[in-house]
Amino acid sequence: MTTPQATDPAPVRLHGVRKVHGTGEHAVTALDTVTLDFPRGTLTAVMGPSGSGKSTLLHCAAGLDLPTAGRVELAGHDLGALDERRRTELRRDRVGFVFQAFNLVESLTAAQNVELPARFARRRLPAAQVSAALAAVGLADRADHRPSRLSGGQQQRVALARALAARPAVLFADEPTGALDTAAGRHVLRLLRTLVDDHGQTTVMVTHDPAAAAVADTVVLLKDGRLADRITLDPGRPAANAATVAARTARLETA
Known part of the structure:
Protein backbone atom coordinates (compact mmCIF):
# COMPACT_ATOMS: atom_id res chain seq x y z
CA MET A 1 0.00 0.00 0.00
CA THR A 2 1.16 3.53 -0.76
CA THR A 3 0.51 5.84 2.17
CA PRO A 4 -1.31 9.00 1.06
CA GLN A 5 0.70 12.17 1.49
CA ALA A 6 -0.66 15.37 2.99
CA THR A 7 -0.16 17.09 -0.36
CA ASP A 8 -2.24 14.52 -2.30
CA PRO A 9 -5.35 16.20 -3.74
CA ALA A 10 -8.58 14.99 -2.16
CA PRO A 11 -10.59 12.85 -4.61
CA VAL A 12 -13.78 14.64 -3.50
CA ARG A 13 -14.02 18.33 -2.60
CA LEU A 14 -17.12 20.40 -1.87
CA HIS A 15 -16.83 24.21 -1.97
CA GLY A 16 -19.75 26.21 -0.57
CA VAL A 17 -22.25 23.60 -1.74
CA ARG A 18 -25.90 24.55 -1.40
CA LYS A 19 -28.81 22.37 -2.51
CA VAL A 20 -32.40 23.62 -2.54
CA HIS A 21 -35.36 21.45 -3.47
CA GLY A 22 -38.48 23.18 -4.77
CA THR A 23 -39.11 26.89 -5.25
CA GLY A 24 -40.81 29.79 -3.53
CA GLU A 25 -42.62 29.04 -0.29
CA HIS A 26 -42.14 25.31 -0.91
CA ALA A 27 -38.35 25.56 -1.14
CA VAL A 28 -36.40 23.29 1.23
CA THR A 29 -32.68 23.78 1.81
CA ALA A 30 -31.12 20.33 2.02
CA LEU A 31 -27.50 21.54 2.10
CA ASP A 32 -26.51 24.99 3.30
CA THR A 33 -23.07 26.20 2.13
CA VAL A 34 -21.08 23.07 2.95
CA THR A 35 -17.32 23.13 2.36
CA LEU A 36 -15.66 19.77 2.91
CA ASP A 37 -12.82 17.60 1.62
CA PHE A 38 -12.67 13.80 1.73
CA PRO A 39 -8.92 13.08 1.86
CA ARG A 40 -7.32 10.38 -0.24
CA GLY A 41 -6.89 7.00 1.45
CA THR A 42 -9.26 7.70 4.34
CA LEU A 43 -12.65 6.48 5.55
CA THR A 44 -15.12 9.25 6.40
CA ALA A 45 -18.47 8.57 8.05
CA VAL A 46 -21.29 11.07 7.46
CA MET A 47 -23.92 11.19 10.21
CA GLY A 48 -26.76 13.38 11.40
CA PRO A 49 -30.45 13.36 12.33
CA SER A 50 -33.08 12.39 9.80
CA GLY A 51 -33.40 15.18 7.25
CA SER A 52 -29.98 16.63 8.05
CA GLY A 53 -28.77 16.34 4.45
CA LYS A 54 -26.70 13.12 4.58
CA SER A 55 -28.12 11.54 1.42
CA THR A 56 -28.12 14.85 -0.43
CA LEU A 57 -24.46 15.31 0.45
CA LEU A 58 -23.64 11.85 -0.90
CA HIS A 59 -25.64 12.43 -4.08
CA CYS A 60 -23.94 15.75 -4.79
CA ALA A 61 -20.46 14.45 -3.90
CA ALA A 62 -20.91 11.43 -6.17
CA GLY A 63 -22.28 13.42 -9.10
CA LEU A 64 -25.73 11.84 -8.90
CA ASP A 65 -27.19 15.31 -8.42
CA LEU A 66 -25.90 18.84 -9.02
CA PRO A 67 -25.88 21.51 -6.31
CA THR A 68 -27.97 24.65 -6.61
CA ALA A 69 -24.83 26.68 -5.84
CA GLY A 70 -21.21 25.99 -5.05
CA ARG A 71 -18.78 23.57 -6.65
CA VAL A 72 -18.07 19.83 -6.40
CA GLU A 73 -14.77 18.40 -7.61
CA LEU A 74 -14.68 14.64 -8.17
CA ALA A 75 -11.43 12.92 -9.17
CA GLY A 76 -10.07 16.29 -10.27
CA HIS A 77 -13.11 17.27 -12.36
CA ASP A 78 -15.50 20.15 -11.70
CA LEU A 79 -18.85 18.38 -12.01
CA GLY A 80 -20.67 21.59 -12.87
CA ALA A 81 -18.51 22.01 -15.97
CA LEU A 82 -19.47 18.57 -17.36
CA ASP A 83 -22.56 17.66 -19.32
CA GLU A 84 -24.71 14.70 -18.24
CA ARG A 85 -22.90 12.25 -20.53
CA ARG A 86 -19.49 13.15 -19.13
CA ARG A 87 -20.77 13.01 -15.54
CA LEU A 108 -26.42 -14.32 -12.23
CA THR A 109 -23.46 -15.73 -10.34
CA ALA A 110 -21.37 -13.61 -7.99
CA ALA A 111 -18.74 -13.16 -10.70
CA GLN A 112 -21.36 -12.20 -13.30
CA ASN A 113 -22.87 -9.65 -10.88
CA VAL A 114 -19.43 -8.12 -10.42
CA GLU A 115 -19.03 -7.89 -14.21
CA LEU A 116 -22.49 -6.43 -14.80
CA PRO A 117 -21.72 -2.66 -14.75
CA ALA A 118 -18.94 -3.16 -17.31
CA ARG A 119 -21.28 -5.21 -19.50
CA PHE A 120 -23.87 -2.43 -19.38
CA ALA A 121 -21.13 -0.07 -20.53
CA ARG A 122 -20.31 -2.51 -23.37
CA ARG A 123 -16.88 -3.21 -21.96
CA ARG A 124 -15.21 -6.43 -20.94
CA LEU A 125 -13.82 -6.67 -17.44
CA PRO A 126 -10.77 -8.97 -17.35
CA ALA A 127 -11.42 -12.21 -15.48
CA ALA A 133 -12.35 -7.99 -6.53
CA LEU A 134 -14.02 -11.10 -5.10
CA ALA A 135 -10.80 -12.13 -3.37
CA ALA A 136 -10.53 -8.68 -1.79
CA VAL A 137 -13.86 -9.25 -0.01
CA GLY A 138 -13.08 -12.88 0.91
CA LEU A 139 -15.33 -14.52 -1.68
CA ALA A 140 -12.85 -16.04 -4.12
CA ASP A 141 -14.46 -19.44 -3.52
CA ARG A 142 -18.01 -18.16 -4.15
CA ALA A 143 -17.56 -16.81 -7.69
CA ASP A 144 -19.97 -19.35 -9.20
CA HIS A 145 -22.65 -19.03 -6.52
CA ARG A 146 -25.91 -17.22 -7.20
CA PRO A 147 -27.35 -14.84 -4.57
CA SER A 148 -29.81 -17.47 -3.29
CA ARG A 149 -26.82 -19.55 -2.14
CA LEU A 150 -25.21 -16.64 -0.30
CA SER A 151 -25.98 -15.15 3.10
CA GLY A 152 -27.00 -11.51 3.41
CA GLY A 153 -23.50 -10.56 4.47
CA GLN A 154 -21.99 -12.42 1.53
CA GLN A 155 -24.40 -10.72 -0.87
CA GLN A 156 -23.33 -7.31 0.44
CA ARG A 157 -19.71 -8.35 -0.03
CA VAL A 158 -20.48 -9.23 -3.67
CA ALA A 159 -22.00 -5.75 -4.04
CA LEU A 160 -18.82 -4.35 -2.53
CA ALA A 161 -16.68 -6.38 -4.95
CA ARG A 162 -18.80 -5.05 -7.83
CA ALA A 163 -18.12 -1.49 -6.67
CA LEU A 164 -14.38 -2.18 -6.37
CA ALA A 165 -13.91 -4.03 -9.65
CA ALA A 166 -13.44 -0.83 -11.66
CA ARG A 167 -10.81 0.35 -9.14
CA PRO A 168 -12.65 3.58 -8.30
CA ALA A 169 -11.03 6.76 -7.06
CA VAL A 170 -13.68 6.89 -4.33
CA LEU A 171 -16.18 4.43 -2.88
CA PHE A 172 -19.52 5.77 -1.61
CA ALA A 173 -21.40 3.54 0.81
CA ASP A 174 -24.95 4.46 1.84
CA GLU A 175 -25.97 2.57 5.02
CA PRO A 176 -24.00 -0.52 3.86
CA THR A 177 -24.77 -2.49 7.03
CA GLY A 178 -28.40 -1.40 7.39
CA ALA A 179 -29.87 -4.68 6.09
CA LEU A 180 -27.38 -6.98 7.86
CA ASP A 181 -27.31 -8.69 11.23
CA THR A 182 -24.66 -7.60 13.72
CA ALA A 183 -22.05 -10.21 12.82
CA ALA A 184 -22.37 -9.70 9.07
CA GLY A 185 -22.34 -5.92 9.52
CA ARG A 186 -19.11 -6.10 11.50
CA HIS A 187 -17.53 -8.20 8.76
CA VAL A 188 -18.44 -5.66 6.09
CA LEU A 189 -17.11 -2.81 8.24
CA ARG A 190 -13.83 -4.66 8.78
CA LEU A 191 -13.57 -5.09 5.02
CA LEU A 192 -14.13 -1.37 4.43
CA ARG A 193 -11.43 -0.57 6.99
CA THR A 194 -9.03 -3.07 5.40
CA LEU A 195 -9.60 -1.61 1.94
CA VAL A 196 -8.60 1.80 3.29
CA ASP A 197 -5.60 0.59 5.28
CA ASP A 198 -4.19 -1.94 2.81
CA HIS A 199 -5.22 -0.49 -0.53
CA GLY A 200 -5.64 3.24 0.12
CA GLN A 201 -9.28 3.15 -0.97
CA THR A 202 -10.91 6.54 -0.30
CA THR A 203 -14.32 5.78 1.20
CA VAL A 204 -17.30 7.92 2.21
CA MET A 205 -19.95 6.13 4.26
CA VAL A 206 -23.35 7.49 5.25
CA THR A 207 -24.61 5.81 8.42
CA HIS A 208 -26.87 6.38 11.42
CA ASP A 209 -25.02 3.80 13.55
CA PRO A 210 -22.26 4.98 15.92
CA ALA A 211 -20.76 1.47 15.93
CA ALA A 212 -20.42 1.60 12.15
CA ALA A 213 -18.98 5.12 12.25
CA ALA A 214 -16.45 3.96 14.85
CA VAL A 215 -14.26 2.34 12.17
CA ALA A 216 -13.82 5.66 10.35
CA ASP A 217 -10.89 8.06 10.48
CA THR A 218 -13.25 11.04 10.64
CA VAL A 219 -16.94 11.47 11.39
CA VAL A 220 -18.72 14.44 9.82
CA LEU A 221 -21.94 15.47 11.56
CA LEU A 222 -24.66 17.37 9.71
CA LYS A 223 -27.63 19.23 11.11
CA ASP A 224 -30.20 21.21 9.11
CA GLY A 225 -28.00 20.92 6.04
CA ARG A 226 -24.96 22.46 7.73
CA LEU A 227 -21.64 21.01 8.82
CA ALA A 228 -22.21 20.94 12.60
CA ASP A 229 -19.27 18.93 13.96
CA ARG A 230 -16.25 16.90 12.93
CA ILE A 231 -14.75 14.09 15.02
CA THR A 232 -11.27 12.67 14.46
CA LEU A 233 -11.04 9.02 15.54
CA ASP A 234 -8.41 6.38 16.19
CA PRO A 235 -9.67 3.39 14.15
CA GLY A 236 -7.82 1.07 16.55
CA ARG A 237 -10.21 1.93 19.41
CA PRO A 238 -13.69 1.04 18.08
CA ALA A 239 -15.45 0.79 21.46
CA ALA A 240 -14.18 4.17 22.64
CA ASN A 241 -14.91 5.66 19.23
CA ALA A 242 -18.49 4.40 19.26
CA ALA A 243 -19.05 5.95 22.70
CA THR A 244 -17.59 9.27 21.56
CA VAL A 245 -19.68 9.33 18.38
CA ALA A 246 -22.87 8.39 20.25
CA ALA A 247 -22.30 11.16 22.81
CA ARG A 248 -21.54 13.83 20.20
CA THR A 249 -24.51 12.87 18.00
CA ALA A 250 -26.84 12.88 21.01
CA ARG A 251 -25.56 16.33 21.99
CA LEU A 252 -26.14 17.53 18.43
CA GLU A 253 -29.71 16.22 18.30
CA THR A 254 -30.66 17.95 21.56
CA ALA A 255 -28.88 21.25 20.81
Missing part, protein backbone atom coordinates in the same frame (compact mmCIF):
# COMPACT_ATOMS: atom_id res chain seq x y z
CA THR A 88 -22.19 9.56 -16.23
CA GLU A 89 -18.89 8.40 -17.69
CA LEU A 90 -16.99 9.83 -14.72
CA ARG A 91 -19.25 8.01 -12.24
CA ARG A 92 -18.89 4.79 -14.20
CA ASP A 93 -15.10 4.97 -14.43
CA ARG A 94 -14.08 6.64 -11.16
CA VAL A 95 -16.80 5.98 -8.57
CA GLY A 96 -18.00 2.88 -6.75
CA PHE A 97 -21.37 2.63 -4.98
CA VAL A 98 -22.64 0.32 -2.25
CA PHE A 99 -26.17 0.70 -0.90
CA GLN A 100 -28.24 -0.85 1.86
CA ALA A 101 -30.03 -2.96 -0.75
CA PHE A 102 -27.63 -5.41 -2.38
CA ASN A 103 -29.13 -4.92 -5.88
CA LEU A 104 -27.83 -8.26 -7.16
CA VAL A 105 -29.41 -10.05 -10.12
CA GLU A 106 -30.71 -13.37 -8.84
CA SER A 107 -30.11 -15.25 -12.08
CA ALA A 128 -8.41 -11.53 -13.29
CA GLN A 129 -9.91 -8.21 -12.24
CA VAL A 130 -13.20 -9.88 -11.31
CA SER A 131 -11.37 -12.56 -9.35
CA ALA A 132 -9.25 -9.96 -7.56
Whole structure:
Protein backbone atom coordinates (compact mmCIF):
# COMPACT_ATOMS: atom_id res chain seq x y z
CA MET A 1 0.00 0.00 0.00
CA THR A 2 1.16 3.53 -0.76
CA THR A 3 0.51 5.84 2.17
CA PRO A 4 -1.31 9.00 1.06
CA GLN A 5 0.70 12.17 1.49
CA ALA A 6 -0.66 15.37 2.99
CA THR A 7 -0.16 17.09 -0.36
CA ASP A 8 -2.24 14.52 -2.30
CA PRO A 9 -5.35 16.20 -3.74
CA ALA A 10 -8.58 14.99 -2.16
CA PRO A 11 -10.59 12.85 -4.61
CA VAL A 12 -13.78 14.64 -3.50
CA ARG A 13 -14.02 18.33 -2.60
CA LEU A 14 -17.12 20.40 -1.87
CA HIS A 15 -16.83 24.21 -1.97
CA GLY A 16 -19.75 26.21 -0.57
CA VAL A 17 -22.25 23.60 -1.74
CA ARG A 18 -25.90 24.55 -1.40
CA LYS A 19 -28.81 22.37 -2.51
CA VAL A 20 -32.40 23.62 -2.54
CA HIS A 21 -35.36 21.45 -3.47
CA GLY A 22 -38.48 23.18 -4.77
CA THR A 23 -39.11 26.89 -5.25
CA GLY A 24 -40.81 29.79 -3.53
CA GLU A 25 -42.62 29.04 -0.29
CA HIS A 26 -42.14 25.31 -0.91
CA ALA A 27 -38.35 25.56 -1.14
CA VAL A 28 -36.40 23.29 1.23
CA THR A 29 -32.68 23.78 1.81
CA ALA A 30 -31.12 20.33 2.02
CA LEU A 31 -27.50 21.54 2.10
CA ASP A 32 -26.51 24.99 3.30
CA THR A 33 -23.07 26.20 2.13
CA VAL A 34 -21.08 23.07 2.95
CA THR A 35 -17.32 23.13 2.36
CA LEU A 36 -15.66 19.77 2.91
CA ASP A 37 -12.82 17.60 1.62
CA PHE A 38 -12.67 13.80 1.73
CA PRO A 39 -8.92 13.08 1.86
CA ARG A 40 -7.32 10.38 -0.24
CA GLY A 41 -6.89 7.00 1.45
CA THR A 42 -9.26 7.70 4.34
CA LEU A 43 -12.65 6.48 5.55
CA THR A 44 -15.12 9.25 6.40
CA ALA A 45 -18.47 8.57 8.05
CA VAL A 46 -21.29 11.07 7.46
CA MET A 47 -23.92 11.19 10.21
CA GLY A 48 -26.76 13.38 11.40
CA PRO A 49 -30.45 13.36 12.33
CA SER A 50 -33.08 12.39 9.80
CA GLY A 51 -33.40 15.18 7.25
CA SER A 52 -29.98 16.63 8.05
CA GLY A 53 -28.77 16.34 4.45
CA LYS A 54 -26.70 13.12 4.58
CA SER A 55 -28.12 11.54 1.42
CA THR A 56 -28.12 14.85 -0.43
CA LEU A 57 -24.46 15.31 0.45
CA LEU A 58 -23.64 11.85 -0.90
CA HIS A 59 -25.64 12.43 -4.08
CA CYS A 60 -23.94 15.75 -4.79
CA ALA A 61 -20.46 14.45 -3.90
CA ALA A 62 -20.91 11.43 -6.17
CA GLY A 63 -22.28 13.42 -9.10
CA LEU A 64 -25.73 11.84 -8.90
CA ASP A 65 -27.19 15.31 -8.42
CA LEU A 66 -25.90 18.84 -9.02
CA PRO A 67 -25.88 21.51 -6.31
CA THR A 68 -27.97 24.65 -6.61
CA ALA A 69 -24.83 26.68 -5.84
CA GLY A 70 -21.21 25.99 -5.05
CA ARG A 71 -18.78 23.57 -6.65
CA VAL A 72 -18.07 19.83 -6.40
CA GLU A 73 -14.77 18.40 -7.61
CA LEU A 74 -14.68 14.64 -8.17
CA ALA A 75 -11.43 12.92 -9.17
CA GLY A 76 -10.07 16.29 -10.27
CA HIS A 77 -13.11 17.27 -12.36
CA ASP A 78 -15.50 20.15 -11.70
CA LEU A 79 -18.85 18.38 -12.01
CA GLY A 80 -20.67 21.59 -12.87
CA ALA A 81 -18.51 22.01 -15.97
CA LEU A 82 -19.47 18.57 -17.36
CA ASP A 83 -22.56 17.66 -19.32
CA GLU A 84 -24.71 14.70 -18.24
CA ARG A 85 -22.90 12.25 -20.53
CA ARG A 86 -19.49 13.15 -19.13
CA ARG A 87 -20.77 13.01 -15.54
CA THR A 88 -22.19 9.56 -16.23
CA GLU A 89 -18.89 8.40 -17.69
CA LEU A 90 -16.99 9.83 -14.72
CA ARG A 91 -19.25 8.01 -12.24
CA ARG A 92 -18.89 4.79 -14.20
CA ASP A 93 -15.10 4.97 -14.43
CA ARG A 94 -14.08 6.64 -11.16
CA VAL A 95 -16.80 5.98 -8.57
CA GLY A 96 -18.00 2.88 -6.75
CA PHE A 97 -21.37 2.63 -4.98
CA VAL A 98 -22.64 0.32 -2.25
CA PHE A 99 -26.17 0.70 -0.90
CA GLN A 100 -28.24 -0.85 1.86
CA ALA A 101 -30.03 -2.96 -0.75
CA PHE A 102 -27.63 -5.41 -2.38
CA ASN A 103 -29.13 -4.92 -5.88
CA LEU A 104 -27.83 -8.26 -7.16
CA VAL A 105 -29.41 -10.05 -10.12
CA GLU A 106 -30.71 -13.37 -8.84
CA SER A 107 -30.11 -15.25 -12.08
CA LEU A 108 -26.42 -14.32 -12.23
CA THR A 109 -23.46 -15.73 -10.34
CA ALA A 110 -21.37 -13.61 -7.99
CA ALA A 111 -18.74 -13.16 -10.70
CA GLN A 112 -21.36 -12.20 -13.30
CA ASN A 113 -22.87 -9.65 -10.88
CA VAL A 114 -19.43 -8.12 -10.42
CA GLU A 115 -19.03 -7.89 -14.21
CA LEU A 116 -22.49 -6.43 -14.80
CA PRO A 117 -21.72 -2.66 -14.75
CA ALA A 118 -18.94 -3.16 -17.31
CA ARG A 119 -21.28 -5.21 -19.50
CA PHE A 120 -23.87 -2.43 -19.38
CA ALA A 121 -21.13 -0.07 -20.53
CA ARG A 122 -20.31 -2.51 -23.37
CA ARG A 123 -16.88 -3.21 -21.96
CA ARG A 124 -15.21 -6.43 -20.94
CA LEU A 125 -13.82 -6.67 -17.44
CA PRO A 126 -10.77 -8.97 -17.35
CA ALA A 127 -11.42 -12.21 -15.48
CA ALA A 128 -8.41 -11.53 -13.29
CA GLN A 129 -9.91 -8.21 -12.24
CA VAL A 130 -13.20 -9.88 -11.31
CA SER A 131 -11.37 -12.56 -9.35
CA ALA A 132 -9.25 -9.96 -7.56
CA ALA A 133 -12.35 -7.99 -6.53
CA LEU A 134 -14.02 -11.10 -5.10
CA ALA A 135 -10.80 -12.13 -3.37
CA ALA A 136 -10.53 -8.68 -1.79
CA VAL A 137 -13.86 -9.25 -0.01
CA GLY A 138 -13.08 -12.88 0.91
CA LEU A 139 -15.33 -14.52 -1.68
CA ALA A 140 -12.85 -16.04 -4.12
CA ASP A 141 -14.46 -19.44 -3.52
CA ARG A 142 -18.01 -18.16 -4.15
CA ALA A 143 -17.56 -16.81 -7.69
CA ASP A 144 -19.97 -19.35 -9.20
CA HIS A 145 -22.65 -19.03 -6.52
CA ARG A 146 -25.91 -17.22 -7.20
CA PRO A 147 -27.35 -14.84 -4.57
CA SER A 148 -29.81 -17.47 -3.29
CA ARG A 149 -26.82 -19.55 -2.14
CA LEU A 150 -25.21 -16.64 -0.30
CA SER A 151 -25.98 -15.15 3.10
CA GLY A 152 -27.00 -11.51 3.41
CA GLY A 153 -23.50 -10.56 4.47
CA GLN A 154 -21.99 -12.42 1.53
CA GLN A 155 -24.40 -10.72 -0.87
CA GLN A 156 -23.33 -7.31 0.44
CA ARG A 157 -19.71 -8.35 -0.03
CA VAL A 158 -20.48 -9.23 -3.67
CA ALA A 159 -22.00 -5.75 -4.04
CA LEU A 160 -18.82 -4.35 -2.53
CA ALA A 161 -16.68 -6.38 -4.95
CA ARG A 162 -18.80 -5.05 -7.83
CA ALA A 163 -18.12 -1.49 -6.67
CA LEU A 164 -14.38 -2.18 -6.37
CA ALA A 165 -13.91 -4.03 -9.65
CA ALA A 166 -13.44 -0.83 -11.66
CA ARG A 167 -10.81 0.35 -9.14
CA PRO A 168 -12.65 3.58 -8.30
CA ALA A 169 -11.03 6.76 -7.06
CA VAL A 170 -13.68 6.89 -4.33
CA LEU A 171 -16.18 4.43 -2.88
CA PHE A 172 -19.52 5.77 -1.61
CA ALA A 173 -21.40 3.54 0.81
CA ASP A 174 -24.95 4.46 1.84
CA GLU A 175 -25.97 2.57 5.02
CA PRO A 176 -24.00 -0.52 3.86
CA THR A 177 -24.77 -2.49 7.03
CA GLY A 178 -28.40 -1.40 7.39
CA ALA A 179 -29.87 -4.68 6.09
CA LEU A 180 -27.38 -6.98 7.86
CA ASP A 181 -27.31 -8.69 11.23
CA THR A 182 -24.66 -7.60 13.72
CA ALA A 183 -22.05 -10.21 12.82
CA ALA A 184 -22.37 -9.70 9.07
CA GLY A 185 -22.34 -5.92 9.52
CA ARG A 186 -19.11 -6.10 11.50
CA HIS A 187 -17.53 -8.20 8.76
CA VAL A 188 -18.44 -5.66 6.09
CA LEU A 189 -17.11 -2.81 8.24
CA ARG A 190 -13.83 -4.66 8.78
CA LEU A 191 -13.57 -5.09 5.02
CA LEU A 192 -14.13 -1.37 4.43
CA ARG A 193 -11.43 -0.57 6.99
CA THR A 194 -9.03 -3.07 5.40
CA LEU A 195 -9.60 -1.61 1.94
CA VAL A 196 -8.60 1.80 3.29
CA ASP A 197 -5.60 0.59 5.28
CA ASP A 198 -4.19 -1.94 2.81
CA HIS A 199 -5.22 -0.49 -0.53
CA GLY A 200 -5.64 3.24 0.12
CA GLN A 201 -9.28 3.15 -0.97
CA THR A 202 -10.91 6.54 -0.30
CA THR A 203 -14.32 5.78 1.20
CA VAL A 204 -17.30 7.92 2.21
CA MET A 205 -19.95 6.13 4.26
CA VAL A 206 -23.35 7.49 5.25
CA THR A 207 -24.61 5.81 8.42
CA HIS A 208 -26.87 6.38 11.42
CA ASP A 209 -25.02 3.80 13.55
CA PRO A 210 -22.26 4.98 15.92
CA ALA A 211 -20.76 1.47 15.93
CA ALA A 212 -20.42 1.60 12.15
CA ALA A 213 -18.98 5.12 12.25
CA ALA A 214 -16.45 3.96 14.85
CA VAL A 215 -14.26 2.34 12.17
CA ALA A 216 -13.82 5.66 10.35
CA ASP A 217 -10.89 8.06 10.48
CA THR A 218 -13.25 11.04 10.64
CA VAL A 219 -16.94 11.47 11.39
CA VAL A 220 -18.72 14.44 9.82
CA LEU A 221 -21.94 15.47 11.56
CA LEU A 222 -24.66 17.37 9.71
CA LYS A 223 -27.63 19.23 11.11
CA ASP A 224 -30.20 21.21 9.11
CA GLY A 225 -28.00 20.92 6.04
CA ARG A 226 -24.96 22.46 7.73
CA LEU A 227 -21.64 21.01 8.82
CA ALA A 228 -22.21 20.94 12.60
CA ASP A 229 -19.27 18.93 13.96
CA ARG A 230 -16.25 16.90 12.93
CA ILE A 231 -14.75 14.09 15.02
CA THR A 232 -11.27 12.67 14.46
CA LEU A 233 -11.04 9.02 15.54
CA ASP A 234 -8.41 6.38 16.19
CA PRO A 235 -9.67 3.39 14.15
CA GLY A 236 -7.82 1.07 16.55
CA ARG A 237 -10.21 1.93 19.41
CA PRO A 238 -13.69 1.04 18.08
CA ALA A 239 -15.45 0.79 21.46
CA ALA A 240 -14.18 4.17 22.64
CA ASN A 241 -14.91 5.66 19.23
CA ALA A 242 -18.49 4.40 19.26
CA ALA A 243 -19.05 5.95 22.70
CA THR A 244 -17.59 9.27 21.56
CA VAL A 245 -19.68 9.33 18.38
CA ALA A 246 -22.87 8.39 20.25
CA ALA A 247 -22.30 11.16 22.81
CA ARG A 248 -21.54 13.83 20.20
CA THR A 249 -24.51 12.87 18.00
CA ALA A 250 -26.84 12.88 21.01
CA ARG A 251 -25.56 16.33 21.99
CA LEU A 252 -26.14 17.53 18.43
CA GLU A 253 -29.71 16.22 18.30
CA THR A 254 -30.66 17.95 21.56
CA ALA A 255 -28.88 21.25 20.81
